[in-house]
Amino acid sequence: MAVIDKPENAPEHCPGPSTEQAGKASACEGCPNQKICATAPKGPDPALQFIKERMNSVKHKILVLSGKGGVGKSTFTAQLGFAFASEESVQVGVMDIDVCGPSIPKIMGLDGEQVHQSLSGWSPVYVQDNLGVMSIGFMLSDPDEAVVWRGPKKNGIIKQFLKDVDWGDLDFMLVDTPPGTSDEHLSIAQYLKESEIDGAIIITTPQEVALQDVRKEIDFCRKVKIPILGVVENMSGFICPNCKGESIIFAPTTGGAKKMAEDLNIKYLGSIPLDPRIGKACDMGISFLDEYPDSPACKAYLDIISEIKKQFTD
Incomplete structure (x- = not known):
């Protein structure tokens, strides 16, 4: 297509x-x-050649998608980035293309940082030596400022993130996306077409109101020929940190993500329960996985991340 x-x-x-x-x-x-x-x-857009040259130094490109907002895409992207970068030899870049709602800077502890320019282009903002981030959030003079842009301007900033940012040699580039299947999604699919996208991780919550939008995202991936690495069911239940009892917050009336994955013949990566400390870690800009290793949600994250890593064994 x-x-x-x-x-x-x-x-x-x-x-x-x-x-x-x-x-x-x-x-x-x-x-x-x-x-x-x-x-x-x-x-052809002449920028595509520049993008291809930049992306030659990136081994693997992974999109984090969901047709639905509020299901935890940015949180999952950040934790995946922290987990990959926990190995010092692995170089990771996180690109936030949620132009209107950039939350990656806050979640990754980079609130208030700014982008700097060098002779080789824009420099990512670094969480640590092997984990760089780029987001429109670094370019806003006021964090509460609304980004009121039409499609072409959104496309332009995504193009700049790909061709003008000096990402260096990366093992993984993780792309955090907004909800839907619109301008930003079409742009990233078009601009990375020549460089190839390794795959997409689809994030959902168990209830049908989320799954119906996620099915559209899966259809989008198939139409633009983006491989699907698997589906993650977020907020699948609540485990009390004190009594360890589990409560179902979002009841899966149609079988949840696992049933959807079976029906659509895609890999089910696992489920992550709610833990209030995930929100706390995001607000503080720290790695939930490092801070709360005792949490059942941490174990669920690590199991899922292990499944993802298995797909990239060189």
């Missing part, structure tokens, strides 16, 4: 501004962008 950036106000059958028919097709009649599209340069 070709990925084509279309203006937000384009007609239904818009051929796409980069195609030979742009501004000339019958569907273009009456479109306010017709003249611009007809005179715009055609052909």
Whole structure:
């Protein structure tokens, strides 16, 4: 499936501004962008070659996706990054493409940091020597400032994160994404097409209201040919830190993530129970896995991360 950036106000059958028919097709009649599209340069985006060159130094690229918001994508991305980087020889980069709601800087203890420029491009902000992060959150003058951008500007910043950031040699690049299957997702799929995406980790919660959006995300991956590494069920239950009793918070009325994975023939990586200390660790910007190794949620995280690592044994 070709990925084509279309203006937000384009007609239904818009051929796409980069195609030979742009501004000339019958569907273009009456479109306010017709003249611009007809005179715009055609052909491949020249930035794609720069992106490919940058990404040559990245061994594995993993997207963290979910059609639903609030299921814990950023939390999982951060913990995965901390876990990978716990091995000093492993170089990890986390790229936050949630342009309107960047939470990675807070979760990874980088609140208030800024991006610096060198001769080789923008430098990631480092949690530690082998764990770098890039996010629009580093570029906001006020953390409460709303990012009110249309699709093309969102696409532009994602392109810059890929071609203008000096990531260096990475073993893993983890991409934290916003909810949905829209501009940011199409952009990352298009820009990394030549460099290849190793796969996507799909995050969900057990209830059907989340699963129905997650199924759309899985369909998106299949349409743009992104391999799915597996599904993680987050917030699958609550284990009391004191009495160790378990309560089901989000009841899986249709069988939860495991049943969905079986139905759609994708790998089920495991489930992570709720632990209030996960939220506390995120607010403090520290690794939950390092801080609370006694938690059942920590064991669940490590089991899932072990399953993911098995897919990248060189």
